[in-house]
Amino acid sequence: MRTISIAALGLVLAAGSIAHAQQMPDPARVDAAVKAAFPAAPADWQGRLTPDATMKECSAYHNNPPKAVADALQKRELATVKYPADGKLIGDWKNGEKLAQSGYGMRFSDYPPRTVSGGNCYACHQITKKEVSYGTIGPRLLEYGKLRDFSADATKAVYERIYNSQSAFPCSNMPRFGTNGILTIDQIKDVVALLMSPDSPVNKDQ
Amino acid sequence: MAACAAVAIASAAMAQDTETEKGIEKYRQMLREDPWSNPGLLDADRGEALWKTPRGPKNVSLEQCDLGKGPGVVDGAFAELPRYFADADRVLDVETRLLWCMEKLQGFNRADLVKKPHPGGGQPVKELGAVATYVASKSSGLKYAAKMQHPKEKEVLALGQTIFFRRSGPFDFACATCHAAEGTRIRLQGLPRLSSPAAARKVVGEWPAYRVSTTHVMTMQHRLYDCYWQMRMPELEMGSDVSVALVAYLTKTAEGGEISAPGLKR
Numbered sequence: 032m033r034t035i036s037i038a039a040l041g042l043v044l045a046a047g048s049i050a051h052a053q054q055m056p057d058p059a060r061v062d063a064a065v066k067a068a069f070p071a072a073p074a075d076w077q078g079r080l081t082p083d084a085t086m087k088e089c090s091a092y093h094n095n096p097p098k099a100v101a102d103a104l105q106k107r108e109l110a111t112v113k114y115p116a117d118g119k120l121i122g123d124w125k126n127g128e129k130l131a132q133s134g135y136g137m138r139f140s141d142y143p144p145r146t147v148s149g150g151n152c153y154a155c156h157q158i159t160k161k162e163v164s165y166g167t168i169g170p171r172l173l174e175y176g177k178l179r180d181f182s183a184d185a186t187k188a189v190y191e192r193i194y195n196s197q198s199a200f201p202c203s204n205m206p207r208f209g210t211n212g213i214l215t216i217d218q219i220k221d222v223v224a225l226l227m228s229p230d231s232p233v234n235k236d237q
Numbered sequence: 238m239a240a241c242a243a244v245a246i247a248s249a250a251m252a253q254d255t256e257t258e259k260g261i262e263k264y265r266q267m268l269r270e271d272p273w274s275n276p277g278l279l280d281a282d283r284g285e286a287l288w289k290t291p292r293g294p295k296n297v298s299l300e301q302c303d304l305g306k307g308p309g310v311v312d313g314a315f316a317e318l319p320r321y322f323a324d325a326d327r328v329l330d331v332e333t334r335l336l337w338c339m340e341k342l343q344g345f346n347r348a349d350l351v352k353k354p355h356p357g358g359g360q361p362v363k364e365l366g367a368v369a370t371y372v373a374s375k376s377s378g379l380k381y382a383a384k385m386q387h388p389k390e391k392e393v394l395a396l397g398q399t400i401f402f403r404r405s406g407p408f409d410f411a412c413a414t415c416h417a418a419e420g421t422r423i424r425l426q427g428l429p430r431l432s433s434p435a436a437a438r439k440v441v442g443e444w445p446a447y448r449v450s451t452t453h454v455m456t457m458q459h460r461l462y463d464c465y466w467q468m469r470m471p472e473l474e475m476g477s478d479v480s481v482a483l484v485a486y487l488t489k490t491a492e493g494g495e496i497s498a499p500g501l502k503r
Contacts, residue, residue: 056396061403064396068479072471079406079470086404090411093402137407137469154423166423168415206408213407 071139089202101201109198111210112191120190120223127225128232130218131158137213148213150193150222155205158225159232168204176227177234186227193219269501277370277447277499280362280454284371287364293343302338304331304372315376316496319485321387328393330484332369332458333476339365354475355459362445362454369456370445373498381442381492385485393478397486400479401432410468412483426503434490441491443500450503457484 065080072080085104088096096104114120133149135141141148152158155168158175179185192199194209208214214222225231288299288311304314305322319330325337339345356362362370385394404411415423416431430436445456455463458475461483465473473480 054391054395056392056399061396061399064478064482065400065403065405068474068477069471070474076471082403082405086409089409090399090403093413093417138466139470139472140466164424166421166426168418168421168423168428204414206410211407211409 085197085202092202094202094204096202104201105198108195108201108207108210109191111207112194112198113209113216114190115216115220120186120220121227122217122220122224124221124224124228124231124233126218127221127223128159130214130222131225132162147218150208150214150218152222160236161232172226172233175233176229176231179227181227181229181234186223189226190219190223193222264503272501275447275499275501276452277445277454277501278374280367280445280447281371281374281499283361284367284369284374287368288371293339293345295342295344297343299335299338299342299368301342302335304334311372311375313376313379315373315498316379316382317384319383319390319393319481319488321389326389328387328390328481328485329476330457330481330488331372332365332456333481335365335368335372336476351475355456355462356453358451358453360453362456362459366445366454366456366459370454370499373445373496376496377498379496381438381488381494381496383485383488383492385489390485393482393485394489396478397482397484397489400482401486406469408469410470412464414468431487431490434492434494437487437491438494441487442494442496443498443502445498446500446502448502454499455502457487 062081069076069080082090085108088100088104092100130150131152133146134151134154135146136144136148152172153162153165155166157165157167157171157173160173175189176185188199192205193214195207196203196205197207206213209216209219226233228234288302291298300309302308303322303324304311305317305320306312306314315331318334319328321328322334322337324341325334327333329337336347336350339350340347350365354363354365356366361367383390385391401412402417404414413432415421415428418428419430419433419436421428429440431441444460445454447453448455458480461480462473462475465471
């Protein structure tokens with residue numbers, strides 16, 4: 032089984048690689064080069080140098096894994112999602128907006144932390160009409176809740192997508208905010224509120 | 238009904254995007270209109286003086302430094318870097334070669350040079366970066382022509398490509414997260430698709446570049462260091478195999494693109 036998946040991986044890589052770099056470096060050589068390139072990394076940052084199974088698969092397939100790999104990955108990631116104890120998925124959209132604006136947190140200049148980490152959603156998404164400085168890596172989220180009739184199913188789905196983007200979109204570019212401990216459950220609820228509250232600027236005054 | 242509304246919103250937003258893009262392009266045009274207004278040229282001059290001045294514990298200039306075309310040959314050398322250097326038994330980009338020359342010829346301590354190699358906001362580019370700016374400027378107008386035929390060069394290139402797509406850190410980011418799609422932005426900043434020769438040819442040759450937002454010249458090694466900061470990774474060491482490999486990958490992808498260093502950036 033393992034041999035088969037490695038062989039399949041090699042095939043995909045050969046097909047997808049650019050002509051000028053046919054040969055694949057030995058994975059141990061890559062890991063050693065990465066370890067040596069970040070000598071200032073403190074002991075509790077060593078984990079950042081080593082990709083987990085999901086990152087490894089996404090990197091190897093250039094974020095376009097075959098269906099079997101994608102399905103297994105998605106299932107594994109969905110299993111990491113933790114829900115609020117009281118079952119309430121919608122928090123405070125005003126704090127959600129602040130989190131969507133803030134790119135603070137986890138950079139090597141952010142230690143010791145001076146404030147809470149943000150979600151930096153606007154870096155990649157258009158979310159409200161009012162904020163014109165938005166990125167385009169991710170999809171537009173204007174009227175997100177309104178277009179989904181503010182349904183309970185859509186609320187649960189978006190909570191899961193923010194908690195772990197790959198639980199819905201295998202090899203998504205978006206960080207796994209909950210699983211990787213970037214945002215807390217309460218913060219994720221606030222971002223869900225920004226998208227799903229009828230009175231949030233995402234859904235109102237468009 | 239909902240679908241119609243979504244289409245209407247999408248087209249209005251697309252029109253807004255186009256307007257925003259036009260505004261950004263106008264700003265870039267203003268920056269380009271008077272090339273002699275680029276403050277980076279002062280650093281290229283400073284780099285030339287540093288190249289010729291006896292410095293370091295051995296009190297010699299860099300004029301015996303071989304950038305690949307023979308000792309002291311600066312003209313056109315940058316266009317053929319990175320390359321394999323037998324004396325170092327390594328593939329080196331311009332900054333890592335200068336690091337090698339400053340250590341071996343001038344007697345500087347390598348650990349000191351890589352400790353704080355990049356300027357903070359508002360500070361001028363450091364000595365090594367200024368010399369790199371000078372060397373790059375002496376290939377301005379030429380096209381990238383690194384051969385990358387030596388087995389070690391091929392190995393470094395393959396490493397660079399692998400690293401470009403290698404996700405890691407708490408945000409799961411790789412270079413490819415931002416630089417493998419066409420026409421995307423972070424906030425208002427356009428992102429070049431660096432895995433594509435057409436896009437790489439347009440932008441890679443602008444580095445080192447004077448950055449208006451931080452008021453100093455930023456070298457390519459500094460640019461990569463800054464990307465890793467944003468990627469929530471630790472501090473990338475200047476001259477490390479990872480940084481050289483990424484420079485090699487970007488340069489090879491940009492092969493045939495014109496060098497216009499020092500460039501001028503937002």
